[in-house]
Amino acid sequence: MHFTPRFTPHFTSARRLDDGVLDRDFTLGEIPGVLWTPASATPSAPAPLILVGHPGGLHKRLPRLVARARHYAARYGFAVAAIDAPGCGDRPRDTAGDQARADFRRAIQAGELTDEIVHAFIVPLVDQAVPEWQATLEALLSLPEIGGPVGYDGMLPIGIRLAATEPRIAAAALFGQTFVPDALREEARKVGIPLRFLMQWDDEGMERQPVLDLFDAFGTKEKTLHANMGGHTGAPWFEVEEGARFFARHLK
């Protein structure tokens, strides 16, 4: 049987980094992305793929995302891809999405966040982003140096939907947060794949209990919670190593 992807990545740049990783920009239709592949990835030894998502509104070349992606590739032999979400990074602004994001941020500042406001921001973003990630993984799996299965390491709401619905996703690492509408919490119950769930115990931007409740909601029997100190952006570097080993256990 010949596999014909519906989408093919179009590479627009390529450079070999000093750690041996090949760093390539690509576009997939209107989606801009980056692919990092280790020197070890060849057609006879294809590398498993990890999709790395960025926090909402930020860029696919966010420095701490790039550091994680390169480490996964250089040290652990994974192929790693990032794309810009709709309305983010190098993509054209999205007026409706910008409005929903602005409403969401205003409600957080004012302490007036409701499930409706979270829903209005998060659900359209997930509805758009998940098919784009699916197109991306399908396109990248068509490359001879990349093989399945696939991991997702990124934004929690997108990860819930991908993990619950996309059979090629075999393991997910998600960063716990409270901004998950009730509808997506229900989807979390359907997740059956291995899950690594990271949270900051002393996160100044969110309450602890709803994050723990969300971890509890995931239906999978193979889930691990890691909680650390250091505030919202203070997750320690060793969690990147432990994340890589989590994917190595499940994708290799």
Next chain:
Amino acid sequence: MHFTPRFTPHFTSARRLDDGVLDRDFTLGEIPGVLWTPASATPSAPAPLILVGHPGGLHKRLPRLVARARHYAARYGFAVAAIDAPGCGDRPRDTAGDQARADFRRAIQAGELTDEIVHAFIVPLVDQAVPEWQATLEALLSLPEIGGPVGYDGMLPIGIRLAATEPRIAAAALFGQTFVPDALREEARKVGIPLRFLMQWDDEGMERQPVLDLFDAFGTKEKTLHANMGGHTGAPWFEVEEGARFFARHLK
């Protein structure tokens, strides 16, 4: 300055295991113990020491404790020691301790556990065990193939007191449980060393919230909570690897 230990271990057996680890029984006064040292431990390259505690009432050669100890030694180059707690394993029964343990178990069965009953069982055990662990680490540090700093990986109440009071303990890995009297919870606030705290999310034998509250109580700024599925005795093997890497970060 010449270091003169007050105690010296008396070795009563020695055998080299197939993984290269030297397994020796010892006594230290009335305390029976086991020491595992890796082939790499020499006077010019002394191995850091990990003290491995067993759950109350069980034996220092409990199979899953031995598996963890040998793995730490063979794979990660640690010296590892276990001793029998007062009244446990190869030690003479302790009538008062047995009574307190029986009362404690009966209260659990009957759903009538109180802080007084926990206190009556746990605090005398901690009061006896902590000085014995201190004598053990002092004696073992006098061996030329063992060097500081020292880690503790074991029973939570003993670990709280050791971590809070013994300056040679540089890192602790503890298994979360609810049977901690209020007095020891207060001592947890004084712990300032790196802490790895493991719990089972679906532990059938204890409530979740008091375990989370106990993790929260530790005063150290460098603490990590790991929660897994699989019931009380179902902690996954990869946590042994992650435990070893935790100690490698802090003891080497």
